[in-house]
Amino acid sequence: xxxxxxxxxxxxxxxxxxxxxxxxxxxxxxxxxxxxxxxxxxxxxxxxxxxxxxxxxxxxxxxxxxxxxxxxxxxxxxxxxxxxxxxxxxxxxxxxxxxxxxxxxxxxxxxxxxxxxxxxxxxxxxxxxxxxxxxxxxxxxxxxxxxxxxxxxxxxxxxxxxxxxxxxxxxxxxxxxxxxxxxxxxxxxxxxxxxxxxxxxxxxxxxxxxxxxxxxxxxxxxxxxxxxxxxxxxxx
Amino acid sequence: xxxxxxxxxxxxxxxxxxxxxxxxxxxxxxxxxxxxxxxxxxxxxxxxxxxxxxxxxxxxxxxxxxxxxxxxxxxxxxxxxxxxxxxxxxxxxxxxxxxxxxxxxxxxxxxxxxxxxxxxxxxxxxxxxxxxxxxxxxxxxxxxxxxxxxxxxxxxxxxxxxxxxxxxxxxxxxxxxxxxxxxxxxxxxxxxxxxxxxxxxxxxxxxxxxxxxxxxxxxxxxxxxxxxxxxxxxxxxxxxxxxxxxxxxxxxxxxxxxxxxxxxxxxxxxxxxxxxxxxxxxxxxxxxxxxxxxxxxxxxxxxxxxxxxxxxxxxxxxxxxxxxxxxxxxxxxxxxxxxxxxxxxxxxxxxxxxxxxxxxxxxxxxxxxxxxxxxxxxxxxxxxxxxxxxxxxxxxxxxxxxxxxxxxxxxxxxxxxxxxxxxxxxxxxxxxxxxxxxxxxxxxxxxxxxxxxxxxxxxxxxxxxxxxxxxxxxxxxxxxxxxxxxxxxxxxxxxxxxxxxxxxxxxxxxxxxxxxxxxxxxxxxxx
Numbered sequence: 030x031x032x033x034x035x036x037x038x039x040x041x042x043x044x045x046x047x048x049x050x051x052x053x054x055x056x057x058x059x060x061x062x063x064x065x066x067x068x069x070x071x072x073x074x075x076x077x078x079x080x081x082x083x084x085x086x087x088x089x090x091x092x093x094x095x096x097x098x099x100x101x102x103x104x105x106x107x108x109x110x111x112x113x114x115x116x117x118x119x120x121x122x123x124x125x126x127x128x129x130x131x132x133x134x135x136x137x138x139x140x141x142x143x144x145x146x147x148x149x150x151x152x153x154x155x156x157x158x159x160x161x162x163x164x165x166x167x168x169x170x171x172x173x174x175x176x177x178x179x180x181x182x183x184x185x186x187x188x189x190x191x192x193x194x195x196x197x198x199x200x201x202x203x204x205x206x207x208x209x210x211x212x213x214x215x216x217x218x219x220x221x222x223x224x225x226x227x228x229x230x231x232x233x234x235x236x237x238x239x240x241x242x243x244x245x246x247x248x249x250x251x252x253x254x255x256x257x258x259x260x261x262x263x264x265x
Numbered sequence: 266x267x268x269x270x271x272x273x274x275x276x277x278x279x280x281x282x283x284x285x286x287x288x289x290x291x292x293x294x295x296x297x298x299x300x301x302x303x304x305x306x307x308x309x310x311x312x313x314x315x316x317x318x319x320x321x322x323x324x325x326x327x328x329x330x331x332x333x334x335x336x337x338x339x340x341x342x343x344x345x346x347x348x349x350x351x352x353x354x355x356x357x358x359x360x361x362x363x364x365x366x367x368x369x370x371x372x373x374x375x376x377x378x379x380x381x382x383x384x385x386x387x388x389x390x391x392x393x394x395x396x397x398x399x400x401x402x403x404x405x406x407x408x409x410x411x412x413x414x415x416x417x418x419x420x421x422x423x424x425x426x427x428x429x430x431x432x433x434x435x436x437x438x439x440x441x442x443x444x445x446x447x448x449x450x451x452x453x454x455x456x457x458x459x460x461x462x463x464x465x466x467x468x469x470x471x472x473x474x475x476x477x478x479x480x481x482x483x484x485x486x487x488x489x490x491x492x493x494x495x496x497x498x499x500x501x502x503x504x505x506x507x508x509x510x511x512x513x514x515x516x517x518x519x520x521x522x523x524x525x526x527x528x529x530x531x532x533x534x535x536x537x538x539x540x541x542x543x544x545x546x547x548x549x550x551x552x553x554x555x556x557x558x559x560x561x562x563x564x565x566x567x568x569x570x571x572x573x574x575x576x577x578x579x580x581x582x583x584x585x586x587x588x589x590x591x592x593x594x595x596x597x598x599x600x601x602x603x604x605x606x607x608x609x610x611x612x613x614x615x616x617x618x619x620x621x622x623x624x625x626x627x628x629x630x631x632x633x634x635x636x637x638x639x640x641x642x643x644x645x646x647x648x649x650x651x652x653x654x655x656x657x658x659x660x661x662x663x664x665x666x667x668x669x670x671x672x673x674x675x676x677x678x679x680x681x682x683x684x685x686x687x688x689x690x691x692x693x694x695x696x697x698x699x700x701x702x703x704x705x706x707x708x709x710x711x712x713x714x715x716x717x718x719x720x721x722x723x724x725x726x727x728x729x730x731x732x733x734x735x736x737x738x739x740x741x742x743x744x745x746x747x748x749x750x751x752x753x754x755x756x757x758x759x760x761x762x763x764x765x766x767x768x769x770x771x772x773x774x775x776x777x778x779x780x781x782x783x784x785x786x787x788x789x790x791x792x
Contacts, residue, residue: 156694
């Protein structure tokens with residue numbers, strides 16, 4: 030499932046959209062950059078993107094992009110909040126189930142975008158502000174996070190690993206996995222579809238028994254993560 | 266020895282004496298230095314003295330005070346005289362004039378003339394004596410001279426003397442001084458009207474013609490009372506011509522008053538920024554290790570909000586008046602101005618008490634410029650800058666930024682992670698943004714605590730329901746029982762240490778867990 034390339038549409042060709050598109054491409058996803066604004070498109074093309082001009086207010090054109098059919102995720106990264114809200118509403122009507130990630134310029138728009146049907150709203154200023162505050166307030170932790178989760182091409186990664194039936198973790202208690210000594214990994218928690226999409230942290234007072242279909246979330250180096258994944262595919 | 270030689274020798278003696286310089290420095294600190302810590306006490310003492318003496322002199326008008334009042338007045342005068350002389354002394358260095366004149370005459374091979382040096386000294390001291398504040402000081406000494414009643418008027422100068430000791434009133438004076446030209450215009454206009462008005466009323470309403478004006482002085486008095494729209498009515502014109510003059514005078518009076526008001530108001534409006542700036546600088550001088558936030562846009566607002574919540578001191582500077590107003594409304598210390606100016610950053614304490622500068626404007630050019638300026642002012646200060654474009658990162662580094670952050674890149678990362686692993690990233694983001702009950706915190710192992718020297722396996726972390734992410738140690742620590750470690754700028758991060766890893770005092774445990782668990786651990790480490 031992890032190997033399949035996803036079809037992603039990035040709406041917007043501004044600096045944020047370019048950065049997102051670049052990173053998604055690096056991860057090996059199939060990305061289409063679309064915008065209606067000729068000026069922004071020109072800049073994006075100069076930066077080396079294959080950007081397409083699409084009228085984002087026209088449902089027919091949206092449908093022809095594959096929204097509601099083969100597109101897996103849409104990013105609404107236009108520069109105006111109002112444009113993003115409008116796009117999210119239009120696309121939500123076409124594709125009721127598809128994840129839509131939108132960007133918000135102000136705090137108030139976050140709720141508006143969610144109401145319009147965005148699955149996730151990113152507030153870049155909130156995040157950047159908090160990151161800078163962290164650099165001031167807890168510089169060591171900020172540096173570790175820069176070197177690990179927030180960096181790119183870095184040493185430590187967070188990974189979600191689905192538990193196959195009959196693997197050696199099936200039936201174990203979450204707090205007894207011992208992945209720290211058997212592998213060089215730290216277990217953060219588990220997602221049990223029976224209890225919803227929330228992550229159940231490994232520190233949760235109620236002991237959780239892992240079974241098939243759960244997803245464990247671990248942090249560690251890529252090679253260790255791969256070793257764990259290989260071992261989990263082998264039946265116990 | 267001739268007096269000239271003696272004077273030269275004495276001047277050099279003073280120039281070389283560190284003790285003399287120290288004493289003079291102390292006097293300067295006490296009297297003039299606005300940054301000196303002792304000056305407020307002195308000012309306060311003098312204000313109390315002035316008010317008491319004025320009160321006694323006023324009380325004396327109708328009551329008879331005893332012997333002690335006379336003595337107190339004597340003491341006040343002595344203090345005032347001493348203060349006056351001390352200020353005269355501190356104003357500049359007299360002996361330097363002697364040295365200057367002497368060295369000049371040596372250079373051109375002329376005989377040294379003491380009289381010329383003395384003239385120089387007198388001229389510079391006269392500059393001080395003739396300054397308004399010094400005149401007030403001098404006049405304030407006089408009211409205690411009882412035989413001359415008019416000198417009682419100088420009592421008011423004692424009150425004026427309060428000017429000297431309060432910063433705000435001095436600022437008020439400085440603001441009005443800027444409008445000298447306008448006031449001069451107004452004053453000459455006023456004088457003209459006054460002379461014309463009083464002459465006219467004296468002509469038409471003098472007592473000889475059956476009017477009430479008994480002399481030219483009364484004419485001036487009446488003209489001023491009318492002009493100022495006060496209009497007591499003790500003298501009223503009765504002739505047709507007299508009333509005509511009155512009407513003209515009243516109309517011009519309204520003009521004069523509105524002109525005067527507009528001058529004062531505009532002077533303050535123009536200067537308000539500077540006055541505020543000085544007030545902020547005054548407040549900053551009392552702070553230490555504070556943060557200077559350049560740019561109060563969305564990012565700046567978030568940073569300021571969090572810092573304020575932690576009661577960490579900071580000051581905001583922004584080019585936009587709107588943003589500054591917004592910041593003040595939120596209760597933050599803020600200055601309006603361009604942060605890239607040397608003067609502005611220095612005023613904000615960069616190169617002084619400020620600990621770090623955050624460049625958070627939306628313009629990369631400005632951010633680089635501020636970084637460069639701040640780095641020039643202070644080699645050690647921490648500079649964190651926002652890079653809106655990834656190409657700026659390198660420039661910021663060159664300009665001297667300690668750290669840089671790319672907001673757009675973070676969005677990209679979050680977007681990418683969201684695609685790959687939505688649940689995990691949502692959770693991690695919540696933790697990192699401080700939005701969850703679960704937190705990632707560094708807990709210090711205090712020196713000499715029960716945790717010191719313990720193995721990781723012996724710690725009660727599991728019982729407290731905490732997950733150990735890693736241990737932060739000094740860079741030079743060995744990494745036994747650790748499979749992977751990462752060297753940071755000043756620390757070594759030991760990821761996932763084995764059970765046999767030994768903790769030392771000063772190490773930090775990086776743990777995930779519920780806030781209560783972390784609080785409990787901190788609490789137990791304290792006892």
